[in-house]
Amino acid sequence: MLKRFTPTQKIFWAFILSLTYFMLTSQSVFAWTWRENNWDINHNDYQCGLTQQTPCLYWPEPNHKSSTIYAYLDPSLNNAGGYNFVPAIQRAFGDFNNAPALNPYIYACNNTDCLSSTSYAMGNLEYGVWGETPYASFGGVIYTSQFYAIATGDYTIFSNAVSWNNNLQYSATKADGRKVATHETGHMEGLGHTSHSPAVMRTDAVPYYALQPDDINGLTTQYNGNIPAE
Amino acid sequence: MSILSQRIFLWTALVLLLVLAACQASPAANQRSSTADQSYPPITLHDEADRYEFNTPERMCSALLVAEVTHITHGKSRWNTPDGLRPHISAVAPHASIAQTIVEQGYRIYTPVQFGMMKIFKDHRQQETEAFMTLGGQVQQDQYWLDPFPQLRDGDHYVIVFSPTIQPGQGKVETWLLVYNAFPVDAQGIVTLQQAGSPNEPGPGKPQPAVTISLDNLQQQLAGCR
Numbered sequence: 001m002l003k004r005f006t007p008t009q010k011i012f013w014a015f016i017l018s019l020t021y022f023m024l025t026s027q028s029v030f031a032w033t034w035r036e037n038n039w040d041i042n043h044n045d046y047q048c049g050l051t052q053q054t055p056c057l058y059w060p061e062p063n064h065k066s067s068t069i070y071a072y073l074d075p076s077l078n079n080a081g082g083y084n085f086v087p088a089i090q091r092a093f094g095d096f097n098n099a100p101a102l103n104p105y106i107y108a109c110n111n112t113d114c115l116s117s118t119s120y121a122m123g124n125l126e127y128g129v130w131g132e133t134p135y136a137s138f139g140g141v142i143y144t145s146q147f148y149a150i151a152t153g154d155y156t157i158f159s160n161a162v163s164w165n166n167n168l169q170y171s172a173t174k175a176d177g178r179k180v181a182t183h184e185t186g187h188m189e190g191l192g193h194t195s196h197s198p199a200v201m202r203t204d205a206v207p208y209y210a211l212q213p214d215d216i217n218g219l220t221t222q223y224n225g226n227i228p229a230e
Numbered sequence: 231m232s233i234l235s236q237r238i239f240l241w242t243a244l245v246l247l248l249v250l251a252a253c254q255a256s257p258a259a260n261q262r263s264s265t266a267d268q269s270y271p272p273i274t275l276h277d278e279a280d281r282y283e284f285n286t287p288e289r290m291c292s293a294l295l296v297a298e299v300t301h302i303t304h305g306k307s308r309w310n311t312p313d314g315l316r317p318h319i320s321a322v323a324p325h326a327s328i329a330q331t332i333v334e335q336g337y338r339i340y341t342p343v344q345f346g347m348m349k350i351f352k353d354h355r356q357q358e359t360e361a362f363m364t365l366g367g368q369v370q371q372d373q374y375w376l377d378p379f380p381q382l383r384d385g386d387h388y389v390i391v392f393s394p395t396i397q398p399g400q401g402k403v404e405t406w407l408l409v410y411n412a413f414p415v416d417a418q419g420i421v422t423l424q425q426a427g428s429p430n431e432p433g434p435g436k437p438q439p440a441v442t443i444s445l446d447n448l449q450q451q452l453a454g455c456r
Contacts, residue, residue: 114325
């Protein structure tokens with residue numbers, strides 16, 4: 001049958017087949033089930049997983065391979081009232097990329113790849129709020145940001161009314177940018193709030209800014225298939 | 231090969247390329263198309279905030295307003311737009327979704343609340359209060375919620391820390407005050423400033439302990455704020 005094609009056509013079909021293989025294998029892979037992972041300071045959230053109406057999320061990466069998230073860093077982050085947020089965000093990305101878990105690998109970018117993933121920017125947030133990242137309702141089921149990032153677009157916004165520092169100083173109008181960048185990226189990676197200490201996923205002031213063992217435990221539980229005993 | 235079979239071959243190749251390109255495009259890209267009015271799809275946002283907590287008497291001293299409240303009634307949720315309806319989004323940045331643009335510009339859904347009893351512990355207000363609001367609610371098909379901003383139950387008893395609200399293009403405003411923290415008060419007059427963490431929560435960290443204070447003690451400490 002191959003003899004029916006000219007050499008040019010053979011090269012063309014080889015190219016098409018290679019392209020097909022590349023596109024199919026480069027698709028993001030993820031899955032989720034009805035299991036606990038959304039630990040949160042709000043007790044009412046602990047009902048999740050008991051019924052199909054109150055699901056919790058859990059998505060072991062099926063191929064033992066992290067998916068990829070491209071994060072667009074808006075130029076507004078370069079000068080947030082004199083504070084450059086970009087190093088704080090990239091430091092946070094390093095924490096998550098180095099975690100011993102199959103959580104999504106995050107690249108900072110400023111090109112069209114960013115259109116398929118998430119975005120970081122400054123914005124007008126409530127008084128006392130340092131940063132905000134969504135969870136999303138989708139088809140009546142609550143999905144975490146990580147799913148949302150891949151499915152419909154996601155964002156992290158830092159308050160433009162806060163005085164940012166690298167000194168672990170906090171109040172309603174000032175905060176450590178490194179801690180908030182790590183915390184918000186944790187939401188984007190699928191972590192909820194925690195009542196545990198130490199953990200960067202606690203809200204409020206904490207005397208550290210990097211991922212803590214409790215946070216990493218959350219990542220390994222969600223992505224490595226370590227379902228917590230309850 | 232005949233001209234006909236070559237044409238079939240070229241059309242097949244073209245269709246294959248288009249199908250592959252469509253497979254690769256993500257839904258996110260569709261969400262980020264520009265919208266110039268109120269006709270965008272329903273917005274459902276459940277966001278998580280990292281924020282300062284006014285959960286000690288010392289911290290409450292710097293709050294705009296602290297009060298004990300009971301007999302709560304809720305009004306109709308509204309956007310913080312002049313007509314209370316969903317915002318007109320005139321432009322969406324290339325890398326921003328409609329939802330991101332709405333949040334980034336300071337558009338929120340607030341729900342008015344009224345208090346049958348309100349006993350003020352600390353008051354730093356400079357302007358007359360037109361309304362008290364909780365953050366979050368549903369307006370037509372749009373929903374917005376921001377954890378950990380509290381929702382109030384009508385029959386419950388709280389000590390509430392109020393903060394300014396925000397308006398797009400203006401930043402914070404004090405004519406509408408926001409329920410920022412709501413600390414439950416039990417029948418014995420004990421205020422829970424921090425809920426105990428759940429023992430069921432997995433992870434190597436330690437669950438936080440409960441922190442409580444009596445109403446009288448809290449009131450005295452706030453009266454002594456410097």
